[in-house]
Amino acid sequence: MTTTIDMDLPTTAPAAAPPVVPDTKPPAQETPVKIHVRGFDFYYGTTKVLHGITLKIPERQVTALIGPSGCGKSTFIRSINRMNDIIPDAHGEGTVEIDGRDIYATGTDVVALRRRVGMVFQKSNPFPKSIYDNIAYGLRIGGMHNRRELDEVVEKSLVRAALWDEVKDRLHSSALALSGGQQQRVCIARALAVDPEILLMDEPASALDPIATTKIEELIWDLKVNYTIVIVTHNMQQAARVSDRTAFFMLGRLVEYSDTRTVFMNPREKMTEDYVTGRFG
Amino acid sequence: MSNASRRKIISKIAESLCALAVVLALIPLVMILFYVLTHGLTALNLDFFTHTPKPVGEAGGGMANAIVGTLILISIASLLAVPVGMVCGIHLAEYSGSKFTSIVRFAADVLNGVPSIVIGIFAYGIVVLPVKRFSAIAGGFALGLLMLPVVVRTTEELLRLVPQGLREGALALGASRSRAVLTVIVPAALPGILTGILVAIARVAGETAPLLFTSFNNPYWSTKITQPIASLTYQVYVYANSPYDDWRRQAWAGAFLLVMIILTLSIAARLAVRRLERMNRP
Numbered sequence: 001m002t003t004t005i006d007m008d009l010p011t012t013a014p015a016a017a018p019p020v021v022p023d024t025k026p027p028a029q030e031t032p033v034k035i036h037v038r039g040f041d042f043y044y045g046t047t048k049v050l051h052g053i054t055l056k057i058p059e060r061q062v063t064a065l066i067g068p069s070g071c072g073k074s075t076f077i078r079s080i081n082r083m084n085d086i087i088p089d090a091h092g093e094g095t096v097e098i099d100g101r102d103i104y105a106t107g108t109d110v111v112a113l114r115r116r117v118g119m120v121f122q123k124s125n126p127f128p129k130s131i132y133d134n135i136a137y138g139l140r141i142g143g144m145h146n147r148r149e150l151d152e153v154v155e156k157s158l159v160r161a162a163l164w165d166e167v168k169d170r171l172h173s174s175a176l177a178l179s180g181g182q183q184q185r186v187c188i189a190r191a192l193a194v195d196p197e198i199l200l201m202d203e204p205a206s207a208l209d210p211i212a213t214t215k216i217e218e219l220i221w222d223l224k225v226n227y228t229i230v231i232v233t234h235n236m237q238q239a240a241r242v243s244d245r246t247a248f249f250m251l252g253r254l255v256e257y258s259d260t261r262t263v264f265m266n267p268r269e270k271m272t273e274d275y276v277t278g279r280f281g
Numbered sequence: 282m283s284n285a286s287r288r289k290i291i292s293k294i295a296e297s298l299c300a301l302a303v304v305l306a307l308i309p310l311v312m313i314l315f316y317v318l319t320h321g322l323t324a325l326n327l328d329f330f331t332h333t334p335k336p337v338g339e340a341g342g343g344m345a346n347a348i349v350g351t352l353i354l355i356s357i358a359s360l361l362a363v364p365v366g367m368v369c370g371i372h373l374a375e376y377s378g379s380k381f382t383s384i385v386r387f388a389a390d391v392l393n394g395v396p397s398i399v400i401g402i403f404a405y406g407i408v409v410l411p412v413k414r415f416s417a418i419a420g421g422f423a424l425g426l427l428m429l430p431v432v433v434r435t436t437e438e439l440l441r442l443v444p445q446g447l448r449e450g451a452l453a454l455g456a457s458r459s460r461a462v463l464t465v466i467v468p469a470a471l472p473g474i475l476t477g478i479l480v481a482i483a484r485v486a487g488e489t490a491p492l493l494f495t496s497f498n499n500p501y502w503s504t505k506i507t508q509p510i511a512s513l514t515y516q517v518y519v520y521a522n523s524p525y526d527d528w529r530r531q532a533w534a535g536a537f538l539l540v541m542i543i544l545t546l547s548i549a550a551r552l553a554v555r556r557l558e559r560m561n562r563p
Binding site for chain 2: 129
């Protein structure tokens with residue numbers, strides 16, 4: 001399928017030919033760096049799947065990770081909250097710093113880390129519990145048991161995840177009775193409830209229909225005011241629509257990382273251009 | 282002959298073979314039920330459920346004590362085997378990988394294959410001999426040992442079926458591993474685990490060999506767990522071996538009741554699962 005990327009971008013440069021855009025890009029904005037990855041390798045057993053990834057992810061912006069299947073973008077995003085720890089025989093080398101602290105340093109409290117770094121998965125995974133109990137889960141394990149406080153945060157989280165109006169009358173029915181898009185927003189609300197600083201989203205809309213996808217994308221726009229968001233997506237238009245910066249991965253290497261417009265309109269690498277214009281992948 | 286019609290004929294033959302196999306498998310079950318029922322029907326009356334056995338030579342009497350005894354024995358067995366077995370199963374499913382877990386799994390499989398009479402002798406050795414008395418506890422202990430590996434392996438298998446996504450979802454919210462297991466994974470697998478437990482109970486409810494020298498038997502009404510206690514299987518065994526027609530009829534009735542208890546447990550297991558799943562799923 002040919003990918004058109006000009007739909008939401010103001011210029012009309014044809015994507016197929018390398019557009020001649022005058023070098024007017026503003027100097028890299030000085031937003032603070034939230035996640036700083038340096039020389040990060042990752043291995044499944046002896047197979048090396050990430051090769052020396054180095055990049056800085058800015059605070060309160062949306063960073064999209066794109067690339068063909070198997071390029072390592074999911075492995076990479078799962079390294080940011082150490083979700084890969086649960087895979088036997090897998091390990092990472094190099095550093096991933098959040099606010100200047102290496103999360104792979106010995107003595108890191110992984111449980112505390114994952115509270116700061118929320119995650120939304122490709123396949124929505126609400127617990128087989130009520131909607132309310134899903135949202136309250138993270139709070140309860142964090143020790144909040146006051147009913148009124150819980151009610152408040154549950155409502156706030158559902159409002160932020162743009163789901164409150166749809167479910168406010170049935171908070172205590174099973175989350176599994178909801179539609180796919182609603183289930184995914186339950187998962188987002190659940191992640192927001194514990195008030196993380198970073199939100200990792202691993203293809204959050206890939207299993208959803210276009211309307212549900214639009215809702216999730218609008219949500220991402222709203223959320224970046226408060227959160228640093230990293231999103232893996234297979235959908236190039238989605239990356240173009242929602243992200244401020246885009247990283248292109250290929251065969252476990254970071255090929256190009258720049259602000260989204262540059263990556264799509266004026267990529268430095270031939271490989272990036274071929275990918276974003278749909279010539280392969 | 283065209284290819285399509287040949288394919289249809291082969292398909293029909295395969296279908297009929299499957300149907301035949303189903304019928305063959307069902308015949309023994311139906312025959313057992315029918316046979317047991319026709320022979321025991323005359324002895325199945327109210328007395329059978331409410332009276333204790335009459336002395337030799339007197340007609341009548343029932344198996345009330347054995348019915349209650351069997352229930353007490355399987356309760357003791359469940360109380361011993363279910364907690365231990367579930368914890369073991371959780372360990373195997375969630376903390377596998379170490380050498381210890383593979384030893385535990387292997388031990389459970391071996392225990393599963395130990396003949397029930399051997400389990401009975403073992404229980405005799407460690408529970409009966411020290412106090413020099415047959416008891417319901419000893420019988421329950423022997424049955425519990427038989428249940429244990431089934432509970433362990435069912436728990437393990439069902440926990441493994443819980444989608445990885447739920448596990449990751451809980452961990453991503455800052456749950457520790459044990460927290461995730463207790464609050465998300467075990468509840469998600471619980472309907473299936475309960476079925477497994479009921480099936481294990483149904484299996485040991487029909488055991489006789491482990492009871493021969495543990496709970497022994499008791500012709501009188503007794504609910505004391507430190508005393509010998511009657512059980513349906515043992516009572517059937519004694520009556521079936523007797524020279525009295527009345528007793529043999531009662532043995533058939535007892536056998537029928539046993540089959541019904543096991544059938545009821547299996548059906549209960551299915552219903553329980555359906556209810557729990559309705560809560561779990563839309």
